[in-house]
Amino acid sequence: MARIVGGIACSHVPAIGAALDKGTAGNPYWAPYFAGTAPARGWLARLKPDVAILVYNDHANAFSLQIIPTFLLGVAESFPVADEGFGPRPVPTVVGHPRFAWHLAESLILDEFDMTIANEMPVDHGLTVPLSVTCGQPAEWPFKVVPLCVNVVQYPPPTGLRCFKLGTALAKAVESFPEDLRVVVYGTGGMSHQLQGERAGFVNREFDNDFLDGMVDDPERLTRISHTQYMRESGSEGIEMVMWLVMRGAVGPAVREAFRFYHVPTSNTASGLLCLDVE
Amino acid sequence: MSAPRDYEDIPGTYVYDSERGRVGYQLNQFCMSLNKPENRTAFKANEASYLDRFPLTLEQREVVLKRDWLGMLKVGGNIYYTIKIAFCDGLTFQDVAGMMCGMPKDEYAKMMLAGGRNPAGNLFKEPR
Numbered sequence: 001m002a003r004i005v006g007g008i009a010c011s012h013v014p015a016i017g018a019a020l021d022k023g024t025a026g027n028p029y030w031a032p033y034f035a036g037t038a039p040a041r042g043w044l045a046r047l048k049p050d051v052a053i054l055v056y057n058d059h060a061n062a063f064s065l066q067i068i069p070t071f072l073l074g075v076a077e078s079f080p081v082a083d084e085g086f087g088p089r090p091v092p093t094v095v096g097h098p099r100f101a102w103h104l105a106e107s108l109i110l111d112e113f114d115m116t117i118a119n120e121m122p123v124d125h126g127l128t129v130p131l132s133v134t135c136g137q138p139a140e141w142p143f144k145v146v147p148l149c150v151n152v153v154q155y156p157p158p159t160g161l162r163c164f165k166l167g168t169a170l171a172k173a174v175e176s177f178p179e180d181l182r183v184v185v186y187g188t189g190g191m192s193h194q195l196q197g198e199r200a201g202f203v204n205r206e207f208d209n210d211f212l213d214g215m216v217d218d219p220e221r222l223t224r225i226s227h228t229q230y231m232r233e234s235g236s237e238g239i240e241m242v243m244w245l246v247m248r249g250a251v252g253p254a255v256r257e258a259f260r261f262y263h264v265p266t267s268n269t270a271s272g273l274l275c276l277d278v279e
Numbered sequence: 280m281s282a283p284r285d286y287e288d289i290p291g292t293y294v295y296d297s298e299r300g301r302v303g304y305q306l307n308q309f310c311m312s313l314n315k316p317e318n319r320t321a322f323k324a325n326e327a328s329y330l331d332r333f334p335l336t337l338e339q340r341e342v343v344l345k346r347d348w349l350g351m352l353k354v355g356g357n358i359y360y361t362i363k364i365a366f367c368d369g370l371t372f373q374d375v376a377g378m379m380c381g382m383p384k385d386e387y388a389k390m391m392l393a394g395g396r397n398p399a400g401n402l403f404k405e406p407r
Contacts, residue, residue: 196293
C-alpha cells in the first residue's frame with residue numbers, strides 16, 4: 001500500500017534555481033540561504049521517498065491564458081524542463097509515475113475533485129526549484145514526481161479551504177494505491193511577496209511566521225484566510241500559499257515539525273521551508 | 280470568502296482578475312510567444328513588425344515599445360507574462376520590480392536586503 005511519509009512546504013523563487021545553475025550559490029548573498037536549507041536535504045534523503053506529489057503553479061510556461069485549469073494532474077512518463085524565456089534550466093528531466101498518477105486522477109475525480117489531466121507538459125521553476133532546494137544538484141532526480149498544478153495566476157485561485165480538502169482527498173487516493181510506495185507531498189510557492197505594481201518588494205515577516213506556525217499546529221485556522229487577506233497582507237503573489245494547504249491536508253492531522261527555515265530576501269521574496277514528519 | 284473586488288483598496292497592486300483578463304488577453308499572449316527562441320529573435324530584430332502579429336490596442340503597443348512596465352499592468356498585462364519582455368532585454372525580475380515602483384536599482388536592492396517593503400502603511404490605499 002502506498003503511504004505518505006512526509007510533507008514539504010517550499011518557496012519556488014526562480015532566482016534560487018538560477019544561483020545553483022550559474023554556480024553563485026556560495027556567494028555572500030546566497031550562502032546563508034543554501035546553508036540554512038541544508039538540513040532539509042539530509043532529512044529528505046533519509047526519508048527515501050519513491051515518489052513525490054508536487055503541488056505548484058505554472059508561470060506562463062506550460063500553459064498560457066488560452067486554457068486555465070484550476071487543478072491539474074500530470075500523468076506523463078516524463079516532463080521536459082520548460083524554456084521560460086531564457087533557455088531551459090540545466091536540471092534533469094522530471095520522471096513521472098503514470099500508473100500512480102492515473103490512479104490519483106481517477107480516485108480524485110470520483111471523490112468529486114474534477115481534475116484536468118495532462119499527458120504532455122513541460123515543467124517550470126515552480127516545480128524544479130523546490131526539487132533543487134531539497135535534493136541539490138544530482139545527475140538524476142532521486143524519485144519520481146507527479147505534478148499537481150494549481151492556478152494562482154488568473155484571479156481567483158481556488159480557496160485555501162478547497163485546497164486543504166483536495167489534500168485530504170489526495171491522502172485517501174494515495175492510501176488506496178495497492179503498490180508499496182513511499183510518498184512525499186510538496187506544497188510550493190510563497191511566502192510573502194509582491195512582484196508587481198508600486199508595492200513590489202512587499203514582505204510581511206509576521207504573517208509568514210504566523211503561517212508557518214499554523215501549518216504545524218492549526219491548519220484549519222489557515223483555511224479561513226480569504227484571498228483579499230492573502231493579497232493585502234502577504235503581497236499579491238503571496239496568495240500562492242494556498243498551495244501549501246494542499247500538502248497540509250494530505251499529510252493528515254498528526255504531524256511533527258522536523259525542520260523549519262525562513263529567509264529574507266531571495267530576490268523579491270521571503271522564502272520559507274518547512275518539513276513535516278507524519279506520525 | 281472574499282467579497283467581489285474588495286481588494287481594490289490594496290495600494291500599488293493590480294490584481295489579475297476577470298476584468299484585466301478580458302482586456303489583457305492578447306497582450307499576454309504576445310508575451311507568451313517570447314518563450315520560443317525564434318520569436319525572441321524576430322521580436323528583437325523588428326519589434327513593431329513583430330507586434331503586428333497580435334491584435335493589440337494602440338495603448339498596449341505603446342507601453343510595450345516604451346517598456347513602460349507599470350503601464351503594461353494598467354492595460355491588462357500580467358506580470359508573469361510581461362516579464363518575458365524583460366528577459367528578452369536581459370533584465371531580471373528585480374530590475375523590473377524596481378522600475379515599477381520608481382526606485383533606483385540599488386535603492387530597491389537595499390530595501391530587499393533590509394527585509395523588504397514594510398507592511399506598515401502599505402496595507403490600505405487610505406490611511407486607517
